[in-house]
Amino acid sequence: MHLQSIYADLHVHVGRDKYNKPVKITGGKSLTLTNILKEASRNKGIQMVGVIDCHSPAIQEELSDLVQVSKAEELKGGGIRFEEVTLILGTEIEIYDETCAGPIHVLCFLPTLQQMRQFTSWLSTRMTNINLSSQRFYGSGKSLQQQVRELGGLFIPAHIFTPFKSLYGKGVVRSLTEVLDPEMIDAVELGLSSDTSMADQISELHGYTYLTNSDAHSLAKIAREYQELRLKEGTFSELSLALQEKEGRKVVTNYGMHPKLGKYYHTVCKNCLAPGKFGFTCPDCGSDKVIKGVAERIQELVSKHEQLQHSNRPTYIHQVPLEYIPGLGEKSYHKLLKNFGTEMEIIHHATKEQLNDVVPDNITKHILQMRKGIQHVKSGGGGKYGKLLE
Template sequence: MVSDGPLKAYDADFHIHIGRALGKPVKIAAGASLTLENLLHHAAYVKGLDVVTVIDGVCDNVLLEVERLVDEGQLTPVAGGGLLFRDRLLVLLGAEVELSGPTGGAAHFGCWFPDVLRAKDFNGWLKTVQKNTQLSSQRAYTDAVALAAQTHERDGLFIVHHAFTPFKGLLGNCVRQVGDFLDIHQVDALELGLSSDSSMADRLSELSELTFVTNSDAHGVKTIAREYNRVRMQGLNFAEVAKVLHREAGRGIEANYGLHPQQGKYYRTRCRVCDELVAGNGACRCATDKHHVYGVKDRLDDISDLVEPAHPAHRPEYVHHVPLCDIPGVGPTAYRKLLEAYGTELAIRRTADESTLTDVVGERLGIVIARALRGEFTWEAGGAGTYGKIIF
């Protein structure tokens, strides 16, 4: 389809949590320093993002803080939907909602909204199906069809969150096919999660028409943009983001940037007690599977209908990368020097080379960072909640 105007590239992280709002908890597992204002500042000025979804933006106290920032002029409503933070960062308001699986387990879904009014209206509906709308990721006593319908009735976007994880992943611990949980045509995009990539997900043929998104699911400011999307659209507003997910009028995702799946903390099946990786249905040193956490790779080997991935023509490149703070030797001093030299973390990824890096942080660390940026490393695989380790 022909574009209706010039398109530009933007960097987007569509899944960032809030730790506290108005001094009260929002996402229990998130850090207290991850307030709305810290999130916005860090995303814009430290990470270098252009678009974020505040996935707890529909929670009671977060909505109040959003309205305060609008009144103060720090957030400005945008034609086409969304809010602009200090004229540089598009902010979308979302909710992460937990639903029971049809035969057990539970799954998380993202619901994004174009403005404060519709976010507040959705909050009002949530109060009829949730016990506590002050907190994020709470169980809703409804079904996925109804949740998607309520989202779309408010012109929102409905996303499957971290689809393959063993905890709260639709395909990781609930069902073997999306169609066993809801109508796949109600889904606007599917989030891969930290322990999978496009090659793993494209072994499931039912997902071929869906857009894949790669987001940080950040629970602290440091992990914002550990996974993100390079998107192609005409400008910064909600309507353009919707066109990206639906691949309309030339819009779309140019590249998914994400951790190597082996760095993910649920990549392989692992025992939580003895920390041993478990192949197939094998036993660990504990001689029991009672404490095993089913790995994403092993789960996909079980449920996939394709031996090899079949990438549809619309699927963009998946770029494996290592977050800057995960590179061995990058401590607070080196991190500060790098930001002073390049401006933001994403600028480092786009423009840094070995020569300039060694000028900033010295030869030894500069070479290590350059090798990490080029992907010259292997992994000790993660599992059971333990992240994988980089091996040079």
């Protein structure tokens, strides 16, 4: 059986629906469903994209419109094909119940548009505004998991270490079993401020596939993190097999930003963002309030778990979006796209000689270093991204 490599980003938000009404309040106005599919297929060059606001009725209408005019096609294995990309229908939901300090964000994916409509009907009685993204769910995490399972879906805790809205990030939950049924978790999403080596210090995560996704709030941010999957074809059922590592399907490589580039890597003063540590008084402004960084939070969790490393993980390549590269402006970016077609072709396949014919040597150098995971970075924290150094 022939298996192929497919690049996938499974966490992309919709900013506006077909009526120009907001879905993800902080999402860009150009971040419509159709624009996401075009960007993923034509410019990013990824073959699978998870749009995690497909619970919204207006988004479902737009999908139906695309299918009716034959611009998109529902696939037998689940998912919807648009040009060169498969859409995986998902939703991001906020859990906040009596069993946890919350809020905790999770991703739920369904195979078909019909099943997503059923999920929307169920959610609408347990959610204040079904039209918006990342809304609070009035019910337990386990009841949500059960409904997703009954509909044949996938359940994935999102950006699990990020402060404020994640499984471990709030600082109260010490084990996922306090909130969720571990048997109904299909994978976990690491988030921008962590990577495989950091997460694997926590033994209860060893049984799950790790995902690296963009959490894009703009078209440009799509595929700033992604993974290479080994699948027979780009469908929901094949994705499900890959997360379970069955029949040769699997995640081959995770591509993610260096954790220090994430905006919550280090602990910082909440008032002035000066670097600090938990329980300190800031020498710059005198505040004793901090935003705890992912690195410190993981160490807290490690102290209560066996400090073991999972030995058989996919390679994790530290990579940045092309827009992060010093000196690569909009003009150079469009020259690269014109010559090589997609970002995936630029990042993974164009030779040194081919790149040098289009852009200066220093930009070529950065692209080639990206392929090897070689980066020099300045750490971020407290909501401020790190920087790629020259």
